[in-house]
Every structure is written in structure tokens, then in C-alpha cells.
Amino acid sequence: MTTFTAAVLQMRSGTEPETNVAALTALVEAAVAKGATYIQSPEMTGMLCRDRATLRERLRPEASDPVLAAASGLARRHGVFLHVGSTAIALDDGQVANRAALFGPDGARLAAYDKIHMFDVDLDNGESWRESATYRPGASAALADLAMASGPVRLGFAVCYDMRFPMLFREEALAGAEVLTVPAAFTRQTGEAHWHVLLRARAIENGAFVVAAAQGGVHEDGRETYGHSIIIDPWGRVLAEIDGNEPGLALAEIDTTLVAETRRKIPNLMNTRPFEMRLFGRAAEAAE
Numbered sequence: 001m002t003t004f005t006a007a008v009l010q011m012r013s014g015t016e017p018e019t020n021v022a023a024l025t026a027l028v029e030a031a032v033a034k035g036a037t038y039i040q041s042p043e044m045t046g047m048l049c050r051d052r053a054t055l056r057e058r059l060r061p062e063a064s065d066p067v068l069a070a071a072s073g074l075a076r077r078h079g080v081f082l083h084v085g086s087t088a089i090a091l092d093d094g095q096v097a098n099r100a101a102l103f104g105p106d107g108a109r110l111a112a113y114d115k116i117h118m119f120d121v122d123l124d125n126g127e128s129w130r131e132s133a134t135y136r137p138g139a140s141a142a143l144a145d146l147a148m149a150s151g152p153v154r155l156g157f158a159v160c161y162d163m164r165f166p167m168l169f170r171e172e173a174l175a176g177a178e179v180l181t182v183p184a185a186f187t188r189q190t191g192e193a194h195w196h197v198l199l200r201a202r203a204i205e206n207g208a209f210v211v212a213a214a215q216g217g218v219h220e221d222g223r224e225t226y227g228h229s230i231i232i233d234p235w236g237r238v239l240a241e242i243d244g245n246e247p248g249l250a251l252a253e254i255d256t257t258l259v260a261e262t263r264r265k266i267p268n269l270m271n272t273r274p275f276e277m278r279l280f281g282r283a284a285e286a287a288e
Contacts, residue, residue, distance in 0.1 A: 085183020
């Protein structure tokens with residue numbers, strides 16, 4: 001059994017990394033004061049900027065990125081696990097990674113994850129996004145073991161649009177993940193329709209906690225994000241939520257005993273069976 005206090009930080013990141021670092025610092029210190037030992041910030045903590053030229057001008061490689069440097073120092077100073085939900089990182093080949101990073105209580109980076117699924121969509125009212133025009137998709141899932149004071153906990157990584165691809169979470173759960181993380185910058189339009197139901201589904205179908213810090217409100221670059229940072233237990237119950245899109249934080253106690261209990265009651269991970277697809281009628285004709 002491992003117990004700890006998790007915190008989700010809700011931000012309204014702008015186009016200046018230094019300003020966003022200051023906001024991150026204040027929220028982390030507030031979470032620490034409330035007893036959090038695992039703290040998660042949202043997707044694109046360091047900068048939300050839809051203008052590609054400005055984004056690339058302000059990007060830095062990981063070794064000199066100010067957000068990751070600040071996160072490492074905050075984790076070390078407060079002796080906590082600090083999960084930067086993601087930030088934009090300049091790559092050697094001129095491309096950009098949407099990268100999550102987890103820092104341990106000694107300030108060392110314990111894990112990194114590059115967002116796999118790109119948000120390339122055309123929504124109602126003319127809202128359209130093409131993440132693949134800016135970011136290079138990741139190719140690897142990621143797990144990390146956190147050595148909490150009360151015992152270990154295994155963390156699985158995802159970012160925002162990844163939540164629509166349940167196979168990623170299933171593979172992480174099958175590999176032992178007890179806490180699934182989904183930091184996000186969900187649009188208001190899609191958030192109102194799908195945020196809660198998707199996150200609760202990922203928790204229920206994998207018998208795992210889901211921790212999802214989010215961006216919220218109208219940002220400096222004009223986009224609007226949904227907020228509602230949330231922590232959900234393996235039974236699908238909401239343990240903590242920021243009710244709205246204002247910056248702030250929410251905390252909940254995580255007890256991994258509940259993961260084992262839930263997976264024992266409904267052992268769908270163990271009951272998974274291989275199957276083949278049989279085609280009939282028009283489906284069979286189309287395949288010929």
C-alpha cells in the first residue's frame with residue numbers, strides 16, 4: 001500500500017516562458033504548503049503560443065530550457081515529485097517536441113515522455129488545429145516508479161489528445177501503472193463535450209487513478225481552454241476538481257490499495273483475450 005497527496009495545478013500560460021515559470025513557482029509552493037508530494041502541471045506549462053515563428057524564437061533545447069530548470073530546482077527545494085505536464089522543447093533537427101518531464105525530490109529528471117498523438121482536427125465554428133505542423137510526435141510510451149515515503153507507485157504518461165486513444169492507457173495498465181497521468185490544454189469546445197467522460201472511462205476501464213492538470217481560460221494567444229483539472233479514483237469517482245477555468249490547484253489523497261481492490265473486483269485486465277475479426281456481408285465483399 002502506498003499513500004500520498006497529489007496536486008493538480010491549473011494554469012493560464014501565456015507566450016512568455018519567464019512569466020509562466022513565475023506562475024508555476026507560486027502554484028507549486030501553494031501545493032507544497034497543503035502537503036502535496038506529487039505535483040502535476042498542465043500541458044504546455046512553459047508557453048502557449050499559436051504563432052509558430054514566435055514559438056520557435058523562444059524555444060530552447062532541454063538542457064537550457066527555463067521551465068525544466070525551474071522545475072528541477074523546485075522539486076529539490078521542496079523535496080517533492082514535480083511533473084511538468086509538458087512544455088515545448090527545441091530538438092536538434094529543427095523540430096519541436098511536446099515533452100513531459102518528471103523530477104524527483106533530489107531534482108534529477110526521472111522520466112520524459114513526448115506526446116504521441118497529434119491534435120489535427122477541424123471542429124465546429126471554424127476552430128481548427130494542426131499540431132503535426134509544429135510538433136514531432138513521440139514514438140514511445142513511458143512508465144516511472146516513484147519512491148514515495150509510504151512505498152512505490154508506478155506512473156503512466158500521456159498528454160491531452162492521447163486520452164482519446166485507450167490502447168495507450170491499457171498497455172500502461174498492463175505494465176503495472178497504478179496512476180495514469182493526462183495533463184492537458186483541452187479546448188473549451190471539446191472539454192465541455194468530452195473531458196469528464198473520457199477521463200472517467202480511462203480510470204474505470206484500467207482500474208487506475210487518473211490525474212489530469214489542465215490549462216484554463218482565454219489565453220494571451222487567443223485560444224480558450226476548458227480547465228476543470230481533476231483527480232479520479234479507479235472506480236471512476238471524482239476525488240478533486242477545479243470547478244471552472246480559473247488558475248488554482250486541487251488536491252486528493254491517493255491510496256494504491258484501491259487499485260488492487262478495484263482490479264480484484266473487476267479483473268478485466270486479466271480477462272483480456274485475443275480475438276480475430278470475421279467479416280460478413282458488405283464488409284467481406286469490400287475486403288476481397
